[in-house]
Amino acid sequence: MVKSFSDRLKCVSHPKAQELINIILRKKSNLCFSADVTESQKLLELVDKVGPHICLLKTHIDIVSDFTPDLVTELRKLAKKYDFLIFEDRKFADLGNTVQKQFSEGIYKISSWADFINAHVVVGPGIITGLKNVAHNQGLILIAQMSAAGNLCHQAYIKEALMMAEDNRSFVCGFICTESVTSDESFLNFVPGVNFSSSGDGLGQQFVSPSQAVQKGADVIIVGRGIYQSSNPAATAKEYKELAYTAYLNLLESE
């Protein structure tokens, strides 16, 4: 039984997850744009074009060659202008004591600007406590599955990820996954590896279409190259947005 985003608001408790659902409903968009480009200017230009169509911007801030703190100031301005949240895809994967420094210190100071972050669960629950200690209202997304071929996220691993999420509901608001990993509607499923014109990249990435992703349980689809490598990123983002949101509406209707 698929719940509408409006109904999900009643069971989702994390403030950032609630904020995200409200944006999804306002903009009729469950599209996250993964802006994996390496120059600040290019990144800002892309986000300025794609911003109207997305609920969430995903960054890999450490791939930007000319990073300065001004970049995140500008990204936050665009987030306000176009009404989206920001997810820094740092994939934390170390001891609690180490990740809290990676999250709040260094040159990126992620805890001062990101709305969502993600973490691998291979380390055990200490990673969640470490990140939570220095978080400023961020929502944590646990990586339960990966889209890469040959990944090691087997059933037992996914089960452990679920248990860690259930034990940390005040901080964990969902999963990176390729299909719905729980019937618990209070967690959001973020699904990467979505592209309607390619099935893979020769480096392990495996793509599904927006409607396939939503049918498998995506609440939010994550699209990178499908948008930023397109000749018209704004029009293509609009297309991904409409395909994913229509797939969600169709799923509700078919219930």
Ligand SMILES: O=C(O)c1cc(=O)[nH]c(=O)n1[C@@H]1O[C@H](COP(=O)(O)O)[C@@H](O)[C@H]1O
């Ligand atoms: O955590 C992620 O977002 C992620 C997990 C995963 O299993 N697969 C995956 O592709 N991603 C990220 O999602 C984005 C996908 O980009 P494209 O393959 O270009 O659409 C990249 O930034 C990846 O780092």
